[in-house]
Amino acid sequence: MHTKEVGKNLFRVELETGGFKNLICSYVIKGKKPFLVESGPTNSIPNLLSGLRELDVKFEDVEYVAVTHVHLDHGGGAGTLLKSLPNAKVIVHPRGMPHLIDPERLWSSSQSVLGFISEIFGKPEPVPKERVIPVKEGTFDLGYEAKLTVTETVGHASHNLSFQESFNDGIFPGDAAGTYLPEFDVVVPTTPPPFYLDSALASLDKLISLKPSVLYFSHFGKATDAVQRLKDYKLQLQLWADITEEGVRKNWSLEQTRGRIIAEDKVMYEIADFMKSHHIYSKTVLENCVRGFIEFAKHKQGS
Numbered sequence: 001m002h003t004k005e006v007g008k009n010l011f012r013v014e015l016e017t018g019g020f021k022n023l024i025c026s027y028v029i030k031g032k033k034p035f036l037v038e039s040g041p042t043n044s045i046p047n048l049l050s051g052l053r054e055l056d057v058k059f060e061d062v063e064y065v066a067v068t069h070v071h072l073d074h075g076g077g078a079g080t081l082l083k084s085l086p087n088a089k090v091i092v093h094p095r096g097m098p099h100l101i102d103p104e105r106l107w108s109s110s111q112s113v114l115g116f117i118s119e120i121f122g123k124p125e126p127v128p129k130e131r132v133i134p135v136k137e138g139t140f141d142l143g144y145e146a147k148l149t150v151t152e153t154v155g156h157a158s159h160n161l162s163f164q165e166s167f168n169d170g171i172f173p174g175d176a177a178g179t180y181l182p183e184f185d186v187v188v189p190t191t192p193p194p195f196y197l198d199s200a201l202a203s204l205d206k207l208i209s210l211k212p213s214v215l216y217f218s219h220f221g222k223a224t225d226a227v228q229r230l231k232d233y234k235l236q237l238q239l240w241a242d243i244t245e246e247g248v249r250k251n252w253s254l255e256q257t258r259g260r261i262i263a264e265d266k267v268m269y270e271i272a273d274f275m276k277s278h279h280i281y282s283k284t285v286l287e288n289c290v291r292g293f294i295e296f297a298k299h300k301q302g303s
């Protein structure tokens with residue numbers, strides 16, 4: 001079983017990329033036509049397709065695959081997925097579009113940022129240009145008087161989109177609202193370089209103003225108390241920013257900065273052992289996300 005019902009007309013597909021559970025998921029909105037959110041990475045497209053079969057989704061019926069952004073874990077598999085969905089088009093931010101059509105540069109930069117994790121996700125295949133729909137803001141009809149609204153929420157990436165669906169009043173934030181760890185019911189930052197704190201905070205204000213009731217994280221799953229979580233995430237980003245700014249001023253190493261974050265951020269303190277022993281999060285959250293803040297702070301301090 002790859003799938004789980006998480007709301008009215010809404011299903012989560014556990015992608016189990018690289019055999020890792022609770023790491024990456026896609027969503028299927030069953031409106032008048034099936035609407036997918038996130039292709040996930042190339043290597044777990046077979047799991048997504050078996051999830052679609054489990055949900056009785058006919059491949060030729062899928063009209064849209066909306067990707068929150070083009071990073072390998074969200075939109076990397078779009079090209080491979082479209083080979084099985086003959087009528088589907090990909091919705092993406094205009095700044096992400098070139099990377100879907102020609103993923104070579106994205107692949108080489110992902111290899112240098114993610115290291116071994118890029119191989120777990122897999123190399124993206126190109127999406128034919130005529131099958132890409134660039135969108136910054138707009139709405140899509142889901143049928144049954146429901147709609148999906150696209151909102152630009154940059155910061156994590158210069159091209160992150162969020163999608164709000166009106167069946168349940170939930171938002172798919174991509175990586176604009178952090179990584180949700182369902183095992184602990186907490187959120188941690190998703191802030192690899194290049195990370196833009198000011199834009200990320202402004203995007204969170206945008207999401208808060210939409211007053212969603214639930215969040216559907218791509219990492220990982222549905223979380224309630226959406227507005228409170230978004231507000232808490234803003235405070236968490238601000239705390240990490242304060243610590244790293246001090247660290248950059250005092251020339252701390254990445255390890256020293258990370259140590260201070262774990263000591264001062266209650267959430268990180270609680271889950272530090274889990275994160276340190278996690279094959280993926282030890283590299284992404286504990287290293288890349290801290291580095292994102294350090295580089296932002298250095299840039300801000302002009303060094």
Ligand SMILES: [Zn+2]
Pocket residue numbers: 071073074175190218219
């Ligand atoms: Zn991600």
